[in-house]
Amino acid sequence: MISSVLIANRGEIAVRIIRGARECGVRTIAVYSEPDRLSPHVLEADEAYCIGPAASVDSYLRGETLIELAKTVGAEAIHPGYGFLAERADFAAAVEGAGLVFIGPTSDTIAAMGDKTEARRRMADSDVPIVPGLTDAVADADEAEKKATEIGYPVLLKASAGGGGKGMRVVEKPEDLTRAFEAASREALAAFGDGSVYIERYLARPRHIEIQVLGDAHGNTVHLGERECSIQRRHQKLVEEAPSSVLTEEERTAMGQAAVRAAEAVGYRGAGTIEFLYEDGEFFFLEMNTRIQVEHPVTEMVTGVDLVEWQLRIASGEKLTFTQSDVELTGHSIECRITSEDHLSGFLPSTGVITHLKIPTGPGVRWDGGVIEGSEVSLHYDPLLAKLVVHGADRKAAISRMSRALEELMVAGVETCAPLHRRVMEEQDFKAGALSIRYLDEHPELLEADAPEEMMIAATIAAALLEDEHRRGGPPRIKRPSSEPLNAWRRAVHPWGADRC
Numbered sequence: 001m002i003s004s005v006l007i008a009n010r011g012e013i014a015v016r017i018i019r020g021a022r023e024c025g026v027r028t029i030a031v032y033s034e035p036d037r038l039s040p041h042v043l044e045a046d047e048a049y050c051i052g053p054a055a056s057v058d059s060y061l062r063g064e065t066l067i068e069l070a071k072t073v074g075a076e077a078i079h080p081g082y083g084f085l086a087e088r089a090d091f092a093a094a095v096e097g098a099g100l101v102f103i104g105p106t107s108d109t110i111a112a113m114g115d116k117t118e119a120r121r122r123m124a125d126s127d128v129p130i131v132p133g134l135t136d137a138v139a140d141a142d143e144a145e146k147k148a149t150e151i152g153y154p155v156l157l158k159a160s161a162g163g164g165g166k167g168m169r170v171v172e173k174p175e176d177l178t179r180a181f182e183a184a185s186r187e188a189l190a191a192f193g194d195g196s197v198y199i200e201r202y203l204a205r206p207r208h209i210e211i212q213v214l215g216d217a218h219g220n221t222v223h224l225g226e227r228e229c230s231i232q233r234r235h236q237k238l239v240e241e242a243p244s245s246v247l248t249e250e251e252r253t254a255m256g257q258a259a260v261r262a263a264e265a266v267g268y269r270g271a272g273t274i275e276f277l278y279e280d281g282e283f284f285f286l287e288m289n290t291r292i293q294v295e296h297p298v299t300e301m302v303t304g305v306d307l308v309e310w311q312l313r314i315a316s317g318e319k320l321t322f323t324q325s326d327v328e329l330t331g332h333s334i335e336c337r338i339t340s341e342d343h344l345s346g347f348l349p350s351t352g353v354i355t356h357l358k359i360p361t362g363p364g365v366r367w368d369g370g371v372i373e374g375s376e377v378s379l380h381y382d383p384l385l386a387k388l389v390v391h392g393a394d395r396k397a398a399i400s401r402m403s404r405a406l407e408e409l410m411v412a413g414v415e416t417c418a419p420l421h422r423r424v425m426e427e428q429d430f431k432a433g434a435l436s437i438r439y440l441d442e443h444p445e446l447l448e449a450d451a452p453e454e455m456m457i458a459a460t461i462a463a464a465l466l467e468d469e470h471r472r473g474g475p476p477r478i479k480r481p482s483s484e485p486l487n488a489w490r491r492a493v494h495p496w497g498a499d500r501c
C-alpha cells in the first residue's frame with residue numbers, strides 16, 4: 001500500500017478521501033486556498049498546506065504547484081477527487097512524470113474518454129450501444145444543419161470536450177440550429193479551450209442510469225451495479241439511488257457487461273463510471289467518467305465495497321480480491337445532494353456563513369460533508385455542501401429514512417435545496433419510481449414557494465424554535481411543521497432574507 005497521499009481537492013470529497021486513506025493507514029496531506037484554512041478537510045488531514053488565494057485557478061487548479069508540493073513534503077501519490085484536475089490527462093501525465101502515483105487511470109485513458117466523440121467511437125467499436133448521432137465533431141453550422149436533419153429533431157448539440165452541462169444545447173427545430181450551434185461552440189471554447197461540437201439525438205424521456213466499474217492493473221474488471229441519477233436540474237444530478245427501480249435482472253446484467261466491455265476497451269484502471277441513458281428497455285452509452293463520482297456512496301451502501309479504499313489499493317498495484325459473482329446488492333440506498341442553491345429562484349447559488357448546522361444521524365444514515373458551523377460558502381466553488389445518504393432494507397424503507405433524516409437536518413445561514421428533497425421524497429411519482437430526466441420539469445409544483453402567509457407562519461415558528469433551542473441548550477420543544485421547507489428557517493434567522501418570503 002502507498003504510504004502517503006496528497007489530496008488535490010477540497011470540500012466533502014477531500015474529507016471522504018482522507019477518511020478512506022486513514023482507514024488504510026495512509027498519511028494524508030491536504031491542500032487549501034486561503035479562505036478554506038479552517039475547512040473540515042484541513043482540520044482532518046494529518047498535514048495541510050496553503051496553495052493560494054480563493055480563485056481555483058490560483059489554488060486548486062495549480063497542477064505544477066501541487067506536484068512540487070507533493071515532492072517537497074514526501075507524498076507518494078496524488079488523489080485528484082472529482083472536478084478540478086481529476087480528468088485532466090496532462091495533469092495525470094505530469095504526476096506520473098514526476099515519479100508520483102496518480103490515483104486514477106492512465107493519462108491516455110483520461111484523454112480518450114475526455115473527448116466525447118473519441119469515446120463514442122471506441123464504444124461503438126466495442127459493441128457498446130451509443131446514443132444515436134455522430135462520432136465526429138461538425139465543421140460548421142451548415143454541416144450541423146445537414147447532420148441534424150439526418151439524425152432527426154429534436155437534437156442535442158454537445159461539446160466534444162464537454163462536462164458539467166457546458167456547451168450543451170437542445171434544438172427542437174431547424175431554424176434554431178445555427179444560433180444554438182454558435183452558442184454551444186462559443187461556450188465550449190470558453191470553458192474547455194476547444195469549441196468542437198457534435199450532435200446526438202435528444203431522447204424524449206430517458207432515465208440516467210450509470211454503472212460503477214473497478215479495474216485493477218492486472219486485467220481484472222468488475223462492475224458494482226447501477227445508480228439511477230434521473231432527478232436532475234439543468235442536466236446535473238440532484239438525487240441518486242441504487243439499485244434503479246426500473247431495471248430487470250437481465251437488463252442489469254446486460255448493462256453491467258456493456259460497462260465492463262467499455263472499461264476493458266480502454267484498459268481501465270481504478271474506479272470509473274459508465275453513464276447510460278435508458279429508455280423503453282434500451283440503453284445507450286453517454287460518457288465515461290474516469291474518476292470517483294459524487295454519488296459513489298450509494299454503491300458503497302448496497303455493495304459494502306469501499307470505493308476509495310479500492311482506488312488506493314489499485315493504485316498501489318493490488319489485485320481485486322473479488323470477482324463479478326461475489327458482488328451482491330443488498331437493500332436500497334438514496335443520496336440527496338445538499339447544495340447551497342435556492343430551488344425557489346431557479347437554483348441560484350446562495351452564499352454566506354453557515355451559522356447553524358444540525359447533521360442527521362441514526363441507523364442507516366451517512367453524512368459526507370465538507371462544511372461545519374462557521375464555514376463560509378462563496379461563489380468560488382461548487383455549491384455541493386454535503387451528501388445525505390441513507391440505506392434501507394428496500395426502496396420504501398430508504399425513502400422513509402431519507403424523509404426522517406431530512407427532517408432532522410437544519411442548515412442556517414445559506415439557502416439549501418434540502419426542502420426540495422423533502423418534497424421529492426413525498427411526491428407520488430418518485431415514490432412509485434416513475435422517473436425520467438424530465439422529472440423536475442414535469443413537477444413544477446416542487447419548485448414553487450408555499451403561500452407567502454404560510455411561509456411567514458413557518459418562519460415565525462422556525463425563529464421560535466431556534467431561540468428555544470439556544471436558550472435551553474437542548475432540543476427544541478416545538479415540533480417543526482413537516483410541510484415547511486427549511487428555507488423559512490434561514491429567513492427567520494436572518495431577517496434580511498425575509499423580504500424574499
Ligand code: ADP
Binds near residue numbers: 168
Ligand atoms: P456532461 O458531461 O456535460 O454532464 P452528459 O453527456 O453527461 O453531459 O449529459 C448530462 C445529462 O444531460 C444527462 O444525464 C441527461 O440528463 C442529459 N442528456 C445528455 N445527452 C442526452 C440525450 N442525447 N438525450 C437526452 N438527454 C441527454
